[in-house]
Amino acid sequence: xxxxxxxxxxxxxxxxxxxxxxxxxxxxxxxxxxxxxxxxxxxxxxxxxxxxxxxxxxxxxxxxxxxxxxxxxxxxxxxxxxxxxxxxxxxxxxxxxxxxxxxxxxxxxxxxxxxxxxxxxxxxxxxxxxxxxxxxxxxxxxxxxxxxxxxxxxxxxxxxxxxxxxxxxxxxxxxxxxxxxxxxxxxxxxxxxxxxxxxxxxxxxxxxxxxxxxxxxxxxxxxxxxxxxxxxxxxxxxxxxxxxxxxxxxxxxxxxxxxxxxxxxxxxxxxxxxxxxxxxxxxxxxxxxxxxxxxxxxxxxxxxxxxxxxxxxxxxxxxxxxx
Ligand code: ADP
Ligand code: MG
Numbered sequence: 001x002x003x004x005x006x007x008x009x010x011x012x013x014x015x016x017x018x019x020x021x022x023x024x025x026x027x028x029x030x031x032x033x034x035x036x037x038x039x040x041x042x043x044x045x046x047x048x049x050x051x052x053x054x055x056x057x058x059x060x061x062x063x064x065x066x067x068x069x070x071x072x073x074x075x076x077x078x079x080x081x082x083x084x085x086x087x088x089x090x091x092x093x094x095x096x097x098x099x100x101x102x103x104x105x106x107x108x109x110x111x112x113x114x115x116x117x118x119x120x121x122x123x124x125x126x127x128x129x130x131x132x133x134x135x136x137x138x139x140x141x142x143x144x145x146x147x148x149x150x151x152x153x154x155x156x157x158x159x160x161x162x163x164x165x166x167x168x169x170x171x172x173x174x175x176x177x178x179x180x181x182x183x184x185x186x187x188x189x190x191x192x193x194x195x196x197x198x199x200x201x202x203x204x205x206x207x208x209x210x211x212x213x214x215x216x217x218x219x220x221x222x223x224x225x226x227x228x229x230x231x232x233x234x235x236x237x238x239x240x241x242x243x244x245x246x247x248x249x250x251x252x253x254x255x256x257x258x259x260x261x262x263x264x265x266x267x268x269x270x271x272x273x274x275x276x277x278x279x280x281x282x283x284x285x286x287x288x289x290x291x292x293x294x295x296x297x298x299x300x301x302x303x304x305x306x307x308x309x310x311x312x313x314x315x316x317x318x319x320x321x322x323x
Contacts, residue, residue: 009318017301018311025297028280029315031261035187035308036232036278038266039198039208041079041287042305044174046267048083051154053170056142065167067093068116069159072123075104076112077269077289080155080172084123108270109199109224111157120162125155125201127222134160142169153207155200173204180212183305190312194218197228199270225270232264233277265308267292282308 006023013020020026040046055062070088073081074095089095101114110131111124122128126146129135135143146169150156154171161167187194195218198205205221220231264271264278267287275281276295283289283296286303293299300307 003322005318005321009314013311013314016307016310017304018307019299019301020311021297021299025280026315026318028297029263029312030319032192032263032280032312032315033261034193034195035263035265036195036197036228036274037264037305038228038268038271039196039200039205040174041267042265042271042284043180043196043208043212044176046079046174046286048080048155048172048174050083050087051171051173052149053087053168054142054145055168056138056166057164059161059164059167063092065159066091067095067099068119068121068161069123069168070095071099071101071116072104072112072114072121072159074099075101075114076106078106078112079174079287080157081112083172084170121159122161123157123159125157129158129160129166132160134158134166138166142166145169146171150201150203153203155204176208176211177305179304179306183309184212184214186306186309187312190309192312195220195231197223197231197264197274199223199225225273228264228266228271228274229277232262232274263308263312265305267303282311 006026009026010020010023037043055065059065066088070085070093073084101116104112104114106112107124107128110128111122113122122132126135146156149171154173156169156171158166159168184194194214196205196209196214197220200221202221205219206216209216209219262278263280263282264274265282265284266275267284267289269289269291272289272291272295275283275292280298281296282298282300283292284303285293285299285301298311
Protein backbone atom coordinates (compact mmCIF):
# COMPACT_ATOMS: atom_id res chain seq x y z
CA UNK A 1 0.00 0.00 0.00
CA UNK A 2 1.07 3.60 -0.52
CA UNK A 3 2.71 5.14 2.57
CA UNK A 4 0.94 8.14 4.12
CA UNK A 5 3.77 10.54 3.24
CA UNK A 6 3.36 9.58 -0.43
CA UNK A 7 -0.29 10.51 -0.27
CA UNK A 8 0.66 13.82 1.34
CA UNK A 9 3.26 14.38 -1.41
CA UNK A 10 0.73 13.64 -4.13
CA UNK A 11 -1.78 16.00 -2.53
CA UNK A 12 0.76 18.83 -2.14
CA UNK A 13 1.83 18.58 -5.76
CA UNK A 14 -1.76 18.25 -7.01
CA UNK A 15 -2.57 21.53 -5.32
CA UNK A 16 0.03 23.19 -7.52
CA UNK A 17 -1.39 21.73 -10.71
CA UNK A 18 1.09 18.86 -10.85
CA UNK A 19 -0.64 15.55 -11.54
CA UNK A 20 1.60 12.67 -10.44
CA UNK A 21 0.03 9.38 -11.43
CA UNK A 22 0.94 7.38 -8.33
CA UNK A 23 3.41 7.15 -5.46
CA UNK A 24 5.78 4.99 -7.47
CA UNK A 25 6.54 8.02 -9.64
CA UNK A 26 7.43 10.11 -6.60
CA UNK A 27 10.03 7.48 -5.83
CA UNK A 28 11.32 7.62 -9.40
CA UNK A 29 11.42 11.43 -9.18
CA UNK A 30 13.63 11.16 -6.12
CA UNK A 31 16.21 9.19 -8.13
CA UNK A 32 16.44 11.53 -11.12
CA UNK A 33 20.04 12.31 -12.13
CA UNK A 34 19.45 13.36 -15.74
CA UNK A 35 16.81 15.64 -17.15
CA UNK A 36 16.31 15.57 -20.91
CA UNK A 37 14.15 18.43 -22.10
CA UNK A 38 12.37 19.04 -25.36
CA UNK A 39 12.82 22.56 -26.73
CA UNK A 40 9.77 23.73 -28.67
CA UNK A 41 6.82 24.30 -26.35
CA UNK A 42 8.75 23.12 -23.31
CA UNK A 43 11.67 25.53 -22.85
CA UNK A 44 10.02 27.92 -25.31
CA UNK A 45 6.39 29.03 -25.60
CA UNK A 46 5.86 27.15 -28.84
CA UNK A 47 4.25 30.22 -30.33
CA UNK A 48 6.02 31.11 -33.52
CA UNK A 49 6.18 34.29 -35.55
CA UNK A 50 7.24 34.31 -39.19
CA UNK A 51 10.39 36.45 -39.53
CA UNK A 52 10.98 36.14 -43.28
CA UNK A 53 9.29 34.51 -46.22
CA UNK A 54 10.82 34.66 -49.70
CA UNK A 55 9.52 33.30 -52.97
CA UNK A 56 11.85 31.03 -54.95
CA UNK A 57 11.44 30.69 -58.73
CA UNK A 58 8.39 31.74 -60.68
CA UNK A 59 5.84 28.98 -60.18
CA UNK A 60 2.93 31.22 -59.20
CA UNK A 61 2.19 34.64 -57.75
CA UNK A 62 3.17 35.13 -54.12
CA UNK A 63 -0.43 35.14 -52.93
CA UNK A 64 -1.15 31.83 -54.69
CA UNK A 65 1.94 30.21 -53.16
CA UNK A 66 0.94 31.50 -49.73
CA UNK A 67 -2.56 30.10 -50.21
CA UNK A 68 -1.14 26.62 -50.91
CA UNK A 69 1.15 26.94 -47.90
CA UNK A 70 -1.76 27.93 -45.67
CA UNK A 71 -3.96 25.10 -46.97
CA UNK A 72 -1.18 22.63 -46.17
CA UNK A 73 -0.53 24.04 -42.72
CA UNK A 74 -4.08 24.63 -41.52
CA UNK A 75 -4.37 20.85 -41.20
CA UNK A 76 -1.22 20.36 -39.10
CA UNK A 77 -0.83 20.76 -35.38
CA UNK A 78 2.84 21.71 -35.25
CA UNK A 79 3.21 25.06 -33.42
CA UNK A 80 4.88 26.69 -36.41
CA UNK A 81 1.94 25.81 -38.68
CA UNK A 82 -0.49 28.35 -37.23
CA UNK A 83 2.12 31.12 -37.60
CA UNK A 84 2.37 30.35 -41.32
CA UNK A 85 -1.42 30.33 -41.74
CA UNK A 86 -1.60 33.65 -39.91
CA UNK A 87 1.13 35.11 -42.12
CA UNK A 88 -0.73 34.12 -45.28
CA UNK A 89 -3.87 35.80 -43.91
CA UNK A 90 -2.05 39.05 -43.18
CA UNK A 91 -0.74 38.93 -46.77
CA UNK A 92 -4.34 38.92 -47.98
CA UNK A 93 -5.03 35.21 -48.41
CA UNK A 94 -8.64 34.34 -47.64
CA UNK A 95 -9.38 30.75 -46.73
CA UNK A 96 -12.82 29.21 -47.02
CA UNK A 97 -14.15 25.83 -45.91
CA UNK A 98 -13.35 24.53 -49.38
CA UNK A 99 -9.64 25.30 -49.12
CA UNK A 100 -8.64 21.87 -47.88
CA UNK A 101 -5.87 19.57 -49.03
CA UNK A 102 -7.25 16.47 -50.74
CA UNK A 103 -4.53 14.46 -49.02
CA UNK A 104 -2.55 15.33 -45.92
CA UNK A 105 0.06 13.45 -43.95
CA UNK A 106 2.42 14.42 -41.13
CA UNK A 107 6.03 13.42 -41.71
CA UNK A 108 7.33 13.15 -38.17
CA UNK A 109 10.38 15.27 -37.48
CA UNK A 110 10.34 16.62 -41.03
CA UNK A 111 7.10 18.43 -41.88
CA UNK A 112 3.99 17.62 -43.87
CA UNK A 113 3.03 16.36 -47.31
CA UNK A 114 -0.26 16.79 -49.08
CA UNK A 115 -2.17 17.48 -52.26
CA UNK A 116 -3.56 20.94 -52.99
CA UNK A 117 -5.39 21.76 -56.25
CA UNK A 118 -4.31 18.35 -57.56
CA UNK A 119 -0.62 19.02 -56.93
CA UNK A 120 1.54 17.08 -54.53
CA UNK A 121 3.48 19.36 -52.20
CA UNK A 122 5.65 19.35 -49.11
CA UNK A 123 6.36 21.81 -46.28
CA UNK A 124 9.20 21.10 -43.92
CA UNK A 125 12.82 21.37 -42.95
CA UNK A 126 16.03 20.94 -44.90
CA UNK A 127 16.22 17.27 -43.97
CA UNK A 128 12.93 16.65 -45.80
CA UNK A 129 14.01 18.68 -48.82
CA UNK A 130 17.32 16.78 -48.96
CA UNK A 131 15.58 13.43 -48.68
CA UNK A 132 13.23 14.23 -51.56
CA UNK A 133 16.07 15.56 -53.74
CA UNK A 134 14.77 19.13 -53.90
CA UNK A 135 17.68 20.73 -52.08
CA UNK A 136 20.40 20.15 -54.69
CA UNK A 137 18.35 22.05 -57.27
CA UNK A 138 17.99 25.14 -55.11
CA UNK A 139 20.15 28.07 -56.15
CA UNK A 140 23.24 28.77 -54.13
CA UNK A 141 22.00 32.23 -53.04
CA UNK A 142 18.83 30.78 -51.56
CA UNK A 143 20.75 28.10 -49.69
CA UNK A 144 23.17 30.71 -48.37
CA UNK A 145 20.31 32.87 -47.13
CA UNK A 146 18.64 29.91 -45.45
CA UNK A 147 21.90 29.04 -43.72
CA UNK A 148 22.30 32.63 -42.50
CA UNK A 149 18.74 32.66 -41.12
CA UNK A 150 19.44 29.37 -39.35
CA UNK A 151 22.67 30.67 -37.84
CA UNK A 152 20.76 33.64 -36.41
CA UNK A 153 18.67 31.20 -34.42
CA UNK A 154 15.50 30.91 -36.48
CA UNK A 155 13.94 27.70 -37.71
CA UNK A 156 14.20 27.54 -41.48
CA UNK A 157 11.54 25.86 -43.59
CA UNK A 158 10.72 25.28 -47.25
CA UNK A 159 7.75 24.46 -49.42
CA UNK A 160 8.30 22.37 -52.53
CA UNK A 161 5.93 21.26 -55.29
CA UNK A 162 6.37 17.96 -57.13
CA UNK A 163 7.73 18.52 -60.62
CA UNK A 164 8.46 22.18 -59.86
CA UNK A 165 10.87 22.27 -56.91
CA UNK A 166 11.23 24.62 -53.97
CA UNK A 167 8.81 27.56 -54.29
CA UNK A 168 9.34 29.34 -50.99
CA UNK A 169 11.76 29.55 -48.09
CA UNK A 170 10.91 31.04 -44.71
CA UNK A 171 12.11 31.25 -41.14
CA UNK A 172 10.16 31.37 -37.94
CA UNK A 173 11.13 32.03 -34.34
CA UNK A 174 9.77 31.29 -30.92
CA UNK A 175 10.33 32.88 -27.50
CA UNK A 176 12.05 31.27 -24.54
CA UNK A 177 9.80 30.96 -21.48
CA UNK A 178 10.70 33.32 -18.62
CA UNK A 179 10.96 30.41 -16.15
CA UNK A 180 13.28 28.19 -18.21
CA UNK A 181 16.66 29.63 -17.29
CA UNK A 182 16.05 29.64 -13.55
CA UNK A 183 14.59 26.13 -13.60
CA UNK A 184 17.71 24.85 -15.37
CA UNK A 185 19.96 26.63 -12.86
CA UNK A 186 17.95 25.02 -10.03
CA UNK A 187 18.28 21.56 -11.55
CA UNK A 188 22.04 21.98 -11.93
CA UNK A 189 22.27 23.12 -8.32
CA UNK A 190 20.50 19.87 -7.39
CA UNK A 191 23.32 17.94 -9.08
CA UNK A 192 21.22 17.02 -12.08
CA UNK A 193 22.65 16.85 -15.61
CA UNK A 194 20.42 18.72 -18.05
CA UNK A 195 20.23 17.99 -21.78
CA UNK A 196 18.10 19.36 -24.60
CA UNK A 197 16.64 16.98 -27.20
CA UNK A 198 15.00 18.64 -30.19
CA UNK A 199 13.73 17.92 -33.66
CA UNK A 200 14.65 21.44 -34.63
CA UNK A 201 17.90 22.40 -36.38
CA UNK A 202 21.24 23.24 -34.79
CA UNK A 203 20.97 27.03 -35.16
CA UNK A 204 17.62 27.31 -33.41
CA UNK A 205 18.67 24.76 -30.76
CA UNK A 206 21.92 26.55 -29.89
CA UNK A 207 20.23 29.94 -29.73
CA UNK A 208 17.77 28.66 -27.12
CA UNK A 209 20.56 26.81 -25.28
CA UNK A 210 22.52 30.04 -24.85
CA UNK A 211 19.45 31.81 -23.48
CA UNK A 212 18.65 29.15 -20.89
CA UNK A 213 22.25 28.44 -19.87
CA UNK A 214 22.79 24.99 -21.36
CA UNK A 215 26.20 23.95 -22.68
CA UNK A 216 26.45 23.25 -26.40
CA UNK A 217 27.71 19.69 -25.87
CA UNK A 218 24.44 18.88 -24.08
CA UNK A 219 22.30 19.86 -27.05
CA UNK A 220 21.09 17.16 -29.44
CA UNK A 221 19.35 18.64 -32.48
CA UNK A 222 17.70 17.30 -35.61
CA UNK A 223 16.27 14.31 -33.74
CA UNK A 224 13.41 12.08 -34.82
CA UNK A 225 10.98 10.78 -32.17
CA UNK A 226 12.85 7.45 -32.20
CA UNK A 227 16.11 9.26 -31.41
CA UNK A 228 14.50 10.94 -28.39
CA UNK A 229 13.32 7.51 -27.30
CA UNK A 230 16.76 6.02 -27.69
CA UNK A 231 18.32 8.70 -25.58
CA UNK A 232 15.90 8.32 -22.70
CA UNK A 233 14.20 4.94 -22.88
CA UNK A 234 14.57 2.27 -20.23
CA UNK A 235 16.74 -0.62 -21.24
CA UNK A 236 15.51 -4.18 -20.94
CA UNK A 237 12.05 -5.23 -19.90
CA UNK A 238 10.97 -5.25 -23.51
CA UNK A 239 9.47 -1.83 -23.17
CA UNK A 240 11.31 -0.26 -26.05
CA UNK A 241 10.56 -1.04 -29.64
CA UNK A 242 13.94 -2.23 -30.87
CA UNK A 243 13.35 -1.77 -34.55
CA UNK A 244 16.34 -1.74 -36.90
CA UNK A 245 16.11 2.01 -37.06
CA UNK A 246 16.14 2.17 -33.29
CA UNK A 247 19.20 0.00 -32.90
CA UNK A 248 21.04 2.02 -35.56
CA UNK A 249 20.21 5.22 -33.74
CA UNK A 250 21.18 3.55 -30.49
CA UNK A 251 24.66 2.82 -31.75
CA UNK A 252 24.99 6.44 -32.69
CA UNK A 253 23.48 7.87 -29.53
CA UNK A 254 23.03 5.38 -26.74
CA UNK A 255 24.02 8.02 -24.25
CA UNK A 256 21.61 7.83 -21.36
CA UNK A 257 20.31 4.33 -21.75
CA UNK A 258 19.84 2.12 -18.70
CA UNK A 259 21.15 4.50 -16.11
CA UNK A 260 17.77 4.13 -14.43
CA UNK A 261 17.35 7.74 -13.49
CA UNK A 262 16.41 9.65 -16.61
CA UNK A 263 13.56 12.12 -16.67
CA UNK A 264 12.14 13.30 -19.99
CA UNK A 265 10.05 16.47 -20.15
CA UNK A 266 8.14 17.42 -23.30
CA UNK A 267 4.83 18.45 -24.77
CA UNK A 268 4.52 17.09 -28.27
CA UNK A 269 3.44 14.02 -30.20
CA UNK A 270 7.12 13.62 -31.10
CA UNK A 271 7.98 13.37 -27.39
CA UNK A 272 5.38 10.72 -26.56
CA UNK A 273 7.57 7.62 -27.12
CA UNK A 274 10.33 9.09 -24.94
CA UNK A 275 7.81 10.16 -22.28
CA UNK A 276 6.38 6.66 -22.16
CA UNK A 277 9.72 4.86 -21.86
CA UNK A 278 11.95 7.11 -19.77
CA UNK A 279 12.19 6.47 -16.02
CA UNK A 280 9.99 9.50 -15.42
CA UNK A 281 8.00 11.15 -18.22
CA UNK A 282 6.78 14.67 -17.55
CA UNK A 283 4.29 16.27 -19.94
CA UNK A 284 3.59 19.97 -20.27
CA UNK A 285 -0.07 20.68 -20.95
CA UNK A 286 0.70 23.58 -23.30
CA UNK A 287 1.46 21.47 -26.37
CA UNK A 288 -2.07 20.14 -26.23
CA UNK A 289 -0.90 16.71 -27.38
CA UNK A 290 -3.25 14.36 -25.54
CA UNK A 291 -0.91 11.47 -26.25
CA UNK A 292 1.91 13.23 -24.39
CA UNK A 293 -0.32 13.80 -21.33
CA UNK A 294 -1.56 10.25 -21.46
CA UNK A 295 1.79 8.49 -21.71
CA UNK A 296 3.57 10.64 -19.12
CA UNK A 297 3.90 9.79 -15.42
CA UNK A 298 3.58 13.42 -14.40
CA UNK A 299 1.54 16.19 -16.03
CA UNK A 300 2.21 19.90 -15.43
CA UNK A 301 -1.19 21.45 -15.98
CA UNK A 302 -0.03 25.05 -16.36
CA UNK A 303 3.19 24.30 -18.25
CA UNK A 304 5.40 25.96 -15.66
CA UNK A 305 8.77 24.21 -15.83
CA UNK A 306 9.59 25.47 -12.32
CA UNK A 307 7.07 22.86 -11.16
CA UNK A 308 9.32 20.17 -12.53
CA UNK A 309 11.94 21.30 -10.01
CA UNK A 310 9.29 21.29 -7.28
CA UNK A 311 8.23 17.74 -8.22
CA UNK A 312 11.77 16.39 -7.96
CA UNK A 313 12.24 18.13 -4.60
CA UNK A 314 8.97 16.63 -3.39
CA UNK A 315 10.10 13.17 -4.51
CA UNK A 316 13.38 13.56 -2.65
CA UNK A 317 11.78 14.78 0.56
CA UNK A 318 9.04 12.13 0.63
CA UNK A 319 11.52 9.31 0.03
CA UNK A 320 13.95 10.64 2.64
CA UNK A 321 11.14 10.58 5.23
CA UNK A 322 10.42 6.91 4.47
CA UNK A 323 14.06 5.80 4.62
P1 ADP B 1 10.26 20.00 -32.62
O1 ADP B 1 8.88 20.29 -32.11
O2 ADP B 1 11.22 19.64 -31.51
O3 ADP B 1 10.80 21.06 -33.52
P2 ADP B 1 9.27 18.00 -34.54
O4 ADP B 1 9.74 16.58 -34.63
O5 ADP B 1 7.83 18.24 -34.29
O6 ADP B 1 10.23 18.64 -33.44
O7 ADP B 1 9.64 18.75 -35.88
C1 ADP B 1 10.97 18.76 -36.33
C2 ADP B 1 11.14 19.77 -37.40
O8 ADP B 1 10.36 19.41 -38.56
C3 ADP B 1 10.66 21.16 -37.02
O9 ADP B 1 11.62 21.88 -36.29
C4 ADP B 1 10.39 21.75 -38.40
O10 ADP B 1 11.61 22.19 -38.97
C5 ADP B 1 9.86 20.57 -39.19
N1 ADP B 1 8.39 20.54 -39.18
C6 ADP B 1 7.59 19.73 -38.45
N2 ADP B 1 6.30 19.97 -38.69
C7 ADP B 1 6.25 20.96 -39.60
C8 ADP B 1 5.19 21.66 -40.26
N3 ADP B 1 3.91 21.40 -40.04
N4 ADP B 1 5.54 22.63 -41.13
C9 ADP B 1 6.83 22.91 -41.37
N5 ADP B 1 7.86 22.30 -40.79
C10 ADP B 1 7.59 21.33 -39.91
MG1 MG C 1 7.75 20.30 -28.22
